Amino acid sequence: MHAVRNIRLCTKDCLCLYVCPTGATDTETGQIDASKCLSGCRACVDACPSHAISLIPAEFPPQQEKTVSVKNALLTLAASKMDQEEIASKLAETTGNPVLRQLAEALGKSNRLMAEDMLRESGYMLPQSRTVGELLESLLSEKQPADFPEAAVKRLLELVNGNTMQEGKASAFEKIDY
Amino acid sequence: MMRKFVCGICGFVYDESLGYPEGGIAPGLKWEDLPEDWICPLCGATKVEFKEQETVIPEEKKQSSLDEEHQEKIRELSFKELSALCSNLSKGCEKQYRNEEADLFRQLAEYYDSKSSAAFEAQISDLAALIEADLSSGYENANRRAAAVSDRGALRALTWGEKVTRILSSLLSRYEKQGETLLANTNVYVCEICGFVYIGDEAPEICPVCKVPNLKIAQIQRG
Numbered sequence A: 001m002h003a004v005r006n007i008r009l010c011t012k013d014c015l016c017l018y019v020c021p022t023g024a025t026d027t028e029t030g031q032i033d034a035s036k037c038l039s040g041c042r043a044c045v046d047a048c049p050s051h052a053i054s055l056i057p058a059e060f061p062p063q064q065e066k067t068v069s070v071k072n073a074l075l076t077l078a079a080s081k082m083d084q085e086e087i088a089s090k091l092a093e094t095t096g097n098p099v100l101r102q103l104a105e106a107l108g109k110s111n112r113l114m115a116e117d118m119l120r121e122s123g124y125m126l127p128q129s130r131t132v133g134e135l136l137e138s139l140l141s142e143k144q145p146a147d148f149p150e151a152a153v154k155r156l157l158e159l160v161n162g163n164t165m166q167e168g169k170a171s172a173f174e175k176i177d178y
Numbered sequence B: 001m002m003r004k005f006v007c008g009i010c011g012f013v014y015d016e017s018l019g020y021p022e023g024g025i026a027p028g029l030k031w032e033d034l035p036e037d038w039i040c041p042l043c044g045a046t047k048v049e050f051k052e053q054e055t056v057i058p059e060e061k062k063q064s065s066l067d068e069e070h071q072e073k074i075r076e077l078s079f080k081e082l083s084a085l086c087s088n089l090s091k092g093c094e095k096q097y098r099n100e101e102a103d104l105f106r107q108l109a110e111y112y113d114s115k116s117s118a119a120f121e122a123q124i125s126d127l128a129a130l131i132e133a134d135l136s137s138g139y140e141n142a143n144r145r146a147a148a149v150s151d152r153g154a155l156r157a158l159t160w161g162e163k164v165t166r167i168l169s170s171l172l173s174r175y176e177k178q179g180e181t182l183l184a185n186t187n188v189y190v191c192e193i194c195g196f197v198y199i200g201d202e203a204p205e206i207c208p209v210c211k212v213p214n215l216k217i218a219q220i221q222r223g
Ligand code: SF4
Pocket: A005, A009, A010, A011, A012, A013, A014, A015, A016, A017, A047, A048, A049, A050, A051, A052, A053
């Protein structure tokens, strides 16, 4: 667990500097130095008058259970939204009419957001979850075109894979119905 | 007797006895006498999205037969879906202040975007057809399945998504009737949380669908 500062809320009162026992809040970047932050101390969180600091857990609870039935219904909707995004972006790209382009851009953006939300709720909420790890691994195990960003996927697996609690234990896996 | 009609998207109530003087609708004006192109003053929904208040009965818990669903395999994700999945994971990483991960997921999303652009002729009518399909069966099916297992996260997302989709349907039918005058001398906004689209001079204080404050509602420029 470590503290993070939302720079947009920070009013630069600097109370966090005075209360932090390790100087973790005292950085040039405006962010808090996670390596110096004492896990769960939260002195700065309580001291900040602007509610700009919060604690982020190092581990998240495992991804909620999702049934195949729900997942497929959400994915069907996501697919439709992405088809709509594609039509809207194509319209925005090809029309000579600036008004239609503006409307099409809004429709495209709206559809991507809805698709993202459907996908998120179909078992991919947390980047650290086992579902995401498995997806990334399956991408690496398949044959991919030459321009596939393999290095990015490998790096992501190092960074995010399996950082949720209990995951890796078979008992926790078994009750999850994907 | 004077009746009340409730907007199914944002909950605005049109009370016949009060009219809507701010919008030039005199008290006492009957629902059927409101012009067909009248829209909800809060969210822009058309009249078809309203229901008479007395008729709003709490929805019964539908008992679902899961038999058809037992045999299902998980659907494969298309390139476009992978793109949306990765762009959302990128946002998830940003919220956790994980910038390197956010960049990598964004890179992956862009890769899948570049893979999914096929050549075809885009038509508004195709868009409208997909919207109608979602509204006539997609959401009903998904809601029934999510309710059967009390999947609250899915039900939340479906509620927002269905409302936004109905707004898009309203917008397309208004665009069909009014053409470019729909957007003349006014602005277009999109809520960056739920995708709600609003046409008006100023963004609403909070999003009528997901209730996020308007610092998360972005203007779409004309250019
Ligand atoms: S106490 Fe809060 S507002 Fe003040 S500098 Fe620290 S984070 Fe910013």
